Amino acid sequence: MPELPEVETVRRTLAPILGARVTGVSAHRVALHMGRRIDPAALRRASAGAVVDRVDRWGKYLLWYFAGRDTGVLVHLGMTGRLRVVPPGAPRDPHTHAVWTLADGRTVRFSDPRRFGLVDVFGRGAERAHPSLAPLGIDALDGPLTGRALARLAAGSGQAIKALLLDQRKIAGIGNIYACEALWRARIAPALPARELDGERAGRLARAVRAALRAALDHGGTSLRDFVNAAGNPGSYRDHLRIYGRAGRRCPRRGCRGTIVRTAIQGRATFHCPTCQAT
């Protein structure tokens, strides 16, 4: 589900809880990604009784801040995670692992069937001390991800350019869909060794990354199956994807007669047009 545009869409649709007071937190000590368990007591210490004063995003991570607290709450949606604000009495999604109750009766609920997500606490002002945030590279949207920055990241690397785009330590926020979409926009083959990215291609790719993410954000993200924003609504960018999931179809680029193919890079489905993304 959630790459940068989806996570940013969740962040924006959490605006209705800014200024609200958390009156209670209930969570299960369920094992999420890599066996890391939710710590209900730590969540309660961080947020119970406090007013939500900000929600930020770093790459694909959401960070909640609470007025007067030196600890915040960190959320990653993994593949199937949802963070929703629901009215009192609303039916709960299956696999709901944490629930924050607000003073007016609304609740914020984290659900995640596959449990690849993360809910944890972090120190306010010490975000980089959290092991999940420490290694993150520049944000793909807030970067600045310039051609020069991209060229520097790619210098000397033999890995496929698509693998580099997916490496959160280099650039934070790009996932499988938008890596494919950005490379198509930039007319660059996903398997191109990163070191072969010259200055001109690097500039094109940096612009393409930003354009692909912006376009998706303008449509509230892509919902393939699970994604909904904090208000419970899916994104509509799936209808506008140019290349992802479209193997066998004609390349949508004006003037290109190529056919989209599906390959694998690092085990991930990869879509590109061999005609206009030849190198």
Added chain:
DNA sequence: CTGGTGACCTGCGGGC
């Protein structure tokens, strides 16, 4: 150090 593979989970859609 680098880069590639598989594991972690649940659920869904397609083929038989």
Added chain:
DNA sequence: TGCCCGCAGGTCACCA
């Protein structure tokens, strides 16, 4: 109808 298989937006441990 029902079963089995492959596949899914992500990350991380482990291997060569």
